[in-house]
Amino acid sequence: MKTMRSFLIGIFTVCCGSTVTKAQDVYLSIPENNIFNRSEFTSVPTRVMINPNRTNWDYTFFGFGPTAPTFTSVSGPNFTHSSSAFNLPSSTLLWQLESMGGQLPSTGLSGYLPGFQQFNTSAIRWFEPPASILFGGGFYRGNINFTFKIPxxxxxxxxxRAGNYSMDISQNYNDFTPRNFKTILVIPSSIRWFTTSLTKYIEISSLNDYRSTGTRVFTLDNAEIAHTTDFNLWAKAASTNIQFTSSKGVPGTRNISNIKLGGNGSALTTKALSASFQNFSPASFGVVAGNRSSFIPELYLSAEDFKNNFFEAGTYTFELNFNATSTDNSINSLQNTAVQLKVLPRSEITIPNSGRNVNFNFNTASHYTNGQSQMIPNQIVLSNNESFELYVKSDENYFKKGGLQTNINSNILQIGMDGSSVDTPLSKTPQKILFNGTPVLDRGLNIRYTIPPAGAQSLVGKENTTYSINLYYSFTAI
Structure with missing residues (x-):
């Protein structure tokens, strides 16, 4: 009998040793949605150990004073990354017993199931057995499952960070296998645009925007990228040309290289756009707390380029292609943004105070015989971002004297422009004095006023006093 007993003990010892060498680590794959959305992760019931034999807890003498089952971290207080110096605190992962052999153990008298806990370098009880075996505290054979949670x-x-974070765990019951195992958090390698704005609309509604001497800055929507790996931001324009449609429906193009792309800080470097991808990251975007990196892209136009290429009223459209690419080029995430710059039709006619009055004095015979002409330099300053024609008219068909109408017809006064040989008689009906004007900003016009000999001679015999008439200048878009 003694020989047989020794033989049986030997077989038992070999079997136990074999089970220990096949320790099964606990792998928890954390979905990227939970990471990026910062939403609680709860695992399905996960097998941590196996209990092939036992049905009761260990108790001390006379069945009192139970030995509670525990977990102890033997690798330190943190989950350590497999390929970098990064780690996660033990508070990252919470756990709670789910079942033993398909059911929760009996609690009996004063036994209980602790709530969710975290691993520690000191022993943490994962179940509190009843105070005595006499109170029926037991459990079923089979898988010992736990539920894991990341708040x-x-x-x-x-x-x-993408990769595996692990912690070495030891448990104190010899009959539960394995005695030692790793708990491993598996983080997927992923990059995802968190903002999905596909269109940026920019409106220009003031000519003053073109009078500024500083660089024009157009801020795009805030960009937020969720990622578990470091990445660089690449960008390009979808085409070398900006598509333009004038306010009158006439198509055209502008060169995309007039526009530079950058950011509102040091996150992006500034470069002229092209139809080829360029790396706009002065340094890669590293994985940060919360796993989201944000920046605000900006478009830059020099004052001169803005005025020369984007002054005409109409709509300018182009598409930006962004590509967040991991630093090892293994994964990437694309985002396209359509940019629409709309320039509203705007026009201005200003007359400096010095040019608001034009006076003709008839005090010599020559004035009446030969008539008179005056050129008022820069009397009118024009701004119009559409093709246009310039008109002039009077408020009445006759000059007034002291606010009362006279019989001096307005058409004795003719209006012309420097550089043009055409003089147009003044009328209450608008008369065209500038043909086929192209978009222009702050163009000064020299206006010529003429009373020809026939008109001057019609003034002979008129009362020696002041006669006046008001003039109005206006645009018509073409």
Whole structure:
């Protein structure tokens, strides 16, 4: 009998040793949606150990004073990354017993199931057995399953880098296998645009925007990228040309290289856009707490380019292609943004105070015989971002004297422009004095006023006093 007993003990010892060498680590794959959305992760019931034999807890003498089952971290207080110096605190992962052999153990008298806990370098009880075996505290053979949880607050507070984070765990029951195992958090390698704005509309509604001497800055929508790996931001324009449609429906193009892309800080470097991808990251975007990186792209136009190429009223459209690419070029995420710059039709006619009055004095015979002409330099300053024609008219068909109408017809006064040989008689009906004007900003016009000999001679015999008439200048878009 003694020989047989020794033989049986030997077989038992070999079997136990074999089970220990096949320790099964606990792998928890964390979905990217939980990481990026910072939403709580809860696992399905996960097997951590196997209990092939036992049905009761260990108790001390006379069945009192149970030995509670525990977990202890033997690798330190943190989950360590497999290929970098990064780690996660033990508070990242919470766990709770789900079942033993398909059911929760009996609690009996004073036994209980602890709530969700975290691993620690000291022993943490994962179940509190009843005070005595006499109170029926037991459990079933089979899988020992746990539920694991990562609270939403942990996703916001920590950075989860692609790869495996592990912690070595030891448990204190010899009959539960394995005695030692790793708990491993598996973080996927992923990059995802978190903002999905596909169109940016920019409106220009003032000519003063073109009078500024500083660089024009157009801020795009805030860009936020969720990622578990470092990345660089690449960008390009979809075409070398900006498509233009004038306010009158006439198509055209502008060169995309007039526009530079950058950012509102040091996150992006500034470069002229082209139809080829360029790296706009002066340094890669590293994985940060919360696993989201944000920046605000900006478009830049020099004052001269803005005025020369984007002054005409109409709509300018182009598409930006962004590509967030991991630093090892293994994964990427694309985002396209259509940019529409709309320039509203705007026009101005200004007359400096010095040019608001034009006076003709008839005090010599020559004035009446030969008539008179005056050129008022830069009397009118024009701004119009559409093709246009310039008109002039009077408020009445006759000059007034002291506010009362006279019989001096307005057409004795003719209006012309420097550089043009045409003089147009003044009328209450608008008369064209500038043909086929192209978009222009702050163009000064020299206006010529003429009373020809026939008109001057019609003034002979008129009362020696002041006669006046008001003139109005206006645009018509063409």
């Amino acid at each position: 939403a607050s942990q996703f916001a507070a920590n950075s989860y």
